[in-house]
Amino acid sequence: MNNAINKDIDFGTPVVESDKKITLEIDGTQITVSEGTSIMHAAMVAGVTVPKLCATDSLDPYGSCRLCLVEIEGRRGYPASCTTPVAEGLKVKTQTPKLADIRKGVMELYISDHPLDCLTCATNGDCELQDMAGAVGLREVRYGYDGENHLKSEKDTSNPYFQFDPSKCIVCSRCVRACEEVQGTFALTIQGRGFESKVAPGVENFMDSECVSCGACVQACPTATLIEKSVVDHGVPEHSVTTTCAYCGVGCSFDAQMKGEEVIRMIPSKNGGANHGHSCVKGRFAWGYATHQDRITTPMIRKSIHDAWTEVSWDEAIKYAAGEITRIQGKYGKEAIGGITSSRCTNEEVYVTQKLIRAVLGTNNVDTCARVCHSPTGYGLKQTLGESAGTQTFDSVMKSDVIVVMGANPTDGHPVFGSQMKRRLREGAKLIVIDPRAIDLVSSPHVKADFHLKLRPGTNVAMIAAMSHVIATEGLIDEAFVKERCEWDSFQVWRDFVSKPQNSPEALSEELGVPAEEVRAAARLYATGGNAAIYYGLGVTEHSQGSTTVMGIANLAMATANLGREGVGVNPLRGQNNVQGSCDMGSMPHEFPGYRHVSDDATRALFQTAWGRPLSSEPGLRIPNMLDSAIEGNFKALYCVGEDIVQSDPNTQHVTHALESMECVIVQDLFLNETAMYAHVFFPGASFLEKSGTFTNAERRISPVRRVMTPKNGFEDWEVTAKLAEALGYPMHYNHASDILDEIAALTPTFKGVSFKKLDELGSVQWPCDDANPAGTPTMHIDEFVRGKGKFFITEYVPTTEKVNAKYPLILTTGRILSQYNVGAQTRRTNNTAWHAEDLIEIHPHDAEDRGINEGDWVGITSRAGETVLRAKITERVQPGVVYTTFHHPESGANVITTDNSDWATNCPEFKVTAVQLNKVSQLSDWQRQYKAFSDEQIGFVQNAKSEAKI
């Protein structure tokens, strides 16, 4: 929503829910609130504002500033209203002469050690200390600045996004508590006592500390002590637009605070359904890429990838692309072309793209980047439960007693949810981590995993089988639930299978590399520990048996009745912002929007009628099929929107060979990404700040994306696709993204009740949203599964064919880190590079010593697919025999070494298991040298195009 910047009401202390209600009187007003509510909160509910500095409703009460004192009839003294709970019949006064006197004295002391530079202060007009000085009527400070004070304390500007000015600190501890309670990192502390007390990041400065730059401390600071550098540079913003983050699958809601069309800062929305006012370093700070100088804003075309680009008008570019598509389909047939959508696109963009491919080009050759991440989730959950989506809300974790994290790293990949999970763990929930690597959750401040099942990469199915064996053979199955909710026959077949001795933890222990007793104990905890929820990520899906593991997880949840209520469930942590949505919108080659198979006559008829074109009943090609087919000479053109398959897909040389084999590659993106270097047509894209639409996060939450600035390229992305469709003889009559969402709702039962109007009213909504569930469906499968009865599947462990041997004795597994995002196209163009300037290869000290590798050495990594070189990071986070890297930088060539192995059901690549050898080297690999030459040439082609255009 577009508003002047109105501060949210701060109730001072968190809301408390209780069935027992208490009635009291505050300043003569009767108010009834839940038992346990603070007097301060109750006063705010009654419309009475109590002065405060150390209190804010995102943090537990602390009672240090002494401004919120009140008088209570019949009680002695002046209790702090933030730490005093309500009681039946209390009569409270918040304003008396005595209270005014105390408060004025307190404020006078604060201000006596605070610079009086309000007029030139960056938070002038946006400062709680300033507000309180006004509220208590402070008119003079009698103490002067002659005595000892903190006014000359040095600023810490080490963090690229915010600064710490201790001279303005009032030591209210809100930053320290935010770091602990909201983020859960415990990076800050109050150092020293009395006058020497000061906020400290533990070491010399913020940058070198444990701080993860989530911004919670900046958000909590009531003064200008912790403040965004962008506000220091540009002043306070003047209006705000609520939109949705374009990074990970958490889908945080943000208030883009603006000056005209310039973003000044992104503030996590207090009412955000997924994030509740919290953020991470990416969403909060790393949005500068939207205005980065690398943005290409003028369309370009060329005949060959070895030619320089020519900048052209939009009309020329569209006409050229349409001409090439028509020529190629005329010459090679309609199946010679396809499209790829991206999770970085809005739902509306994905929908329009797949509509173009299916209705205008007449083929189902459309796929999306979920192919390389969560396609096994879509398949596995559809088969077992009936819907290709997670079962819960993020908030559900707060009712979990046992949390299983398998093949996921929430604190890095889904940081805002990771913080929420850590809150629940600090409250006492048990934690089972199943991961080859010691992710942060295994051991971090005040969080320690009860079990870390450090299995060998590629053995997920064996682990699920072993846990299932324990549950089946030790009488831990909830048979009543299974009888009522599941297909009994499929259950019996599954139970017989997992009960076989070959599936026991003892039989599989060696394969897993995990002691049998640990597996047994973890399985017992999952089955008997109360509400148990499984969270999983790409460490589950990106395997040759990714779909099998997903089905195995669903089996476990059904067998133990951990589905259909809060606190439990099967929870895929979707990687990118709109992976769920891009799949929902029909960008898989076998499905129309809403996961309906293309061979379903009724569904096809529905879309044929709406779109006015005949539609194919045959599944189209998946991305790897398109690439194979291109190399075979049958697939000739690709329309790739927002995706960078050269960097993100496995076996880079295979991908580039396929692209080189095509006659027309059309890329629509913000930047000349790696795929665009092989393109013939470049359509400039719009950033998430420049368009309207919706994203759907990992909990099925549809959230609005709102345009806060004019697209630098001239058009929102759906408009570009619509122009291409029109040039191909199929006008799309949309005036706004909301028209597209209306069409989606009209044709997709699970989206029936979704509209921009509803999103304006509710903020966000979780699908299914229909007549029966007009406000959405937070928890799925409550009374029955979407498919009716839940179906168990046999999940036999089949070791991957990607085996270690004497030549390739180590297993490489890949992942991501907090500060960078996916292929890094966005985050590499922000100051987040301060934390991760290059990809490193993590290696265990024993393996490093065997190879004479030291920290920081160049290390050659060779696999059956290729070779690359990275610098070594020696760490015990990885186990002996396993190495790990990220793929955020294209020159790293992480996917030069990953192979074509893929999931049996979906072709999701086996990124998590590649047999490799490491050796110390002194120069980059051949691929890297060739890459650099090619990349430099391609970037030069763009720069030349711009220069010529200027001439």
Next chain:
Amino acid sequence: MNIEHLITMANQIGTFFKSYPDADQAKKDIVMHIKRFWALQMRLQLIEHVKQHQGEGLEVIVKEAINEHGALLA
């Protein structure tokens, strides 16, 4: 399409379903999976391979599945 890739993919599908005790059902499931998720040209190429090369490289259960239910794939 590279036939070696198709053979590998078909064998992976066969490996998943062959663990079911009902072999006849497993063969139907193999064919139905391929029908629902593979493009027509890939299916035709696999059928052709079975016809021309007796399904060389294919797991027995996959070969049998295509021989018995191949009509569903065309």
